[in-house]
Amino acid sequence: MKILFIGDIVGKPGRRAVQEILPSLIGNREIDLVIANCENAAAGFGITRDVVEELYDAHIDILTSGNHIWDKKEVLGFIEDYETLLRPANYPGIVPGKGSVLMPTAAGDYVGVLNLAGRIFMQPIDCPFVTAKKEIVRLKAKANVIIVDMHAEATSEKKALGWYLDGEVSAVLGTHTHVQTADDEVLSGGTAYISDVGMTGPFDSVIGIKKDTIIEKFLTQVPNKFDVAKGDIRLQGVLMDIDTQSGRANAIERISVKLKE
Numbered sequence: 001m002k003i004l005f006i007g008d009i010v011g012k013p014g015r016r017a018v019q020e021i022l023p024s025l026i027g028n029r030e031i032d033l034v035i036a037n038c039e040n041a042a043a044g045f046g047i048t049r050d051v052v053e054e055l056y057d058a059h060i061d062i063l064t065s066g067n068h069i070w071d072k073k074e075v076l077g078f079i080e081d082y083e084t085l086l087r088p089a090n091y092p093g094i095v096p097g098k099g100s101v102l103m104p105t106a107a108g109d110y111v112g113v114l115n116l117a118g119r120i121f122m123q124p125i126d127c128p129f130v131t132a133k134k135e136i137v138r139l140k141a142k143a144n145v146i147i148v149d150m151h152a153e154a155t156s157e158k159k160a161l162g163w164y165l166d167g168e169v170s171a172v173l174g175t176h177t178h179v180q181t182a183d184d185e186v187l188s189g190g191t192a193y194i195s196d197v198g199m200t201g202p203f204d205s206v207i208g209i210k211k212d213t214i215i216e217k218f219l220t221q222v223p224n225k226f227d228v229a230k231g232d233i234r235l236q237g238v239l240m241d242i243d244t245q246s247g248r249a250n251a252i253e254r255i256s257v258k259l260k261e
Contacts, residue, residue, distance in 0.1 A: 001109065001145060001244045002029060004255070005173050006036035006060070006237040007180065010201030010208035011044045011228030015051070017200050017235040018058045021257050026059060029239060033103065033111055036200070036237075037149060037175045038085075039065035044208060044228040046071030049078045052085060062086070062103055064115040066151030066176055067122060069097075088117035088151060090131040100135050102142050109244045111147065112139030114169075116161070118152025118176075128152075129164055136168055144247035147240075148172045155181075155195045162193040170242045170249050173197050178207035180236050180254060190248030198236030198256065205229030233259040 004025070009015060018036070025031065042051045045068055055063060062084045069075060069087045079085055079097040089099020100114045114135050116128040132148065139146050146169040150158050158174040165172055167189025174181070180198030187193050199208060206214035209226045217224050235257045241250040 001033070001105070001242045002031045003033045003035065003111070003145075003147060003240045003242060004029070004031045004237055005147065005149070005171075005197055005240070006034065006235065007196070007198035007200055008037045008039065008175055008178055009041040009055070010178070010199060011040065011042070013228060013230055013233045014199075014201035014208070015041060015054060015058070017233050017259050018055065018060065020259060021235045022059055025235075025255075025257065031239070032105055032107070033062070034060045035062045035064060035113060035147060035149070036060045037065060037151070038063040039068040040208065042072055044226060047075055048072055049074070052082060062101060062113050064113065064149040064151070064175070066117055086113065086115040088115050088125070089135050090116055090126040090128045092126065099131075100139060102139060107244070109145065110143040111145045112143035114139065114146060114148045116148060116150050118150065118154060118157045120152065120154035120157045122153055129161060132161065132165060136165070145170045145242050145244060146247065150174050151176045153177065158195050162187060162191065166191040170247050171240055171252070173238060180256065182254075184238060184252045184254050186249045186252060190246070192238075192240050192242075192249035192252035194238055194252065194254070197238050198254070200235045200237070201233065202229035202231055203234050204231030235259070
């Protein structure tokens with residue numbers, strides 16, 4: 001089974017990259033399932049119902065997220081309408097939405113997807129390590145293939161989770177920092193790992209935002225409006241080849257495709 005995980009989609013440029021690059025990528029690489037992190041897809045911060053529908057129409061099967069999922073308050077009114085729109089599972093139980101999903105494929109196999117958020121330099125929510133173990137038990141009742149989106153700031157926390165879950169899940173994939181790392185590998189237990197899958201959006205920027213705005217913020221420390229940049233649009237992520245019977249990853253490959261202007 002080939003699964004593509006697309007890195008954090010940023011604003012309209014990121015959505016455009018998905019719309020224009022993804023269809024041929026699916027066909028050329030014979031991809032069976034597409035997962036993408038969408039928490040920055042609406043003007044760089046949060047999501048709207050229209051954006052969710054647009055991403056599903058662009059051939060994305062499952063949407064994960066992170067701490068910015070709540071940036072547009074309207075999400076509270078529709079997140080539970082979509083079974084395949086996830087928020088981190090380690091938020092308190094009273095928070096709307098779901099943190100994991102079981103998705104049937106055309107071949108009749110189930111894929112489990114689990115969304116977690118880190119705690120280092122982020123909100124002090126429930127432990128992602130403890131939450132992961134509980135969720136994996138439930139997902140394994142139906143799925144051999146389990147993909148984990150670890151939305152976290154610290155590489156150490158992501159790497160630790162990768163080793164903690166090695167052999168129990170098919171992949172632990174880092175998101176949130178918008179910079180694709182070069183440490184993609186299959187760990188000894190058969191779990192594919194990368195510290196950050198990258199960003200889908202404008203690269204003539206500082207992690208998707210106009211450069212001048214971010215530089216001014218660092219120089220002055222005065223709050224400023226962050227606008228999504230426009231130039232050098234790319235789609236980034238990872239493509240995994242996973243054995244459906246064992247759930248072990250055979251390979252993980254970084255993907256970075258530039259949109260032709």
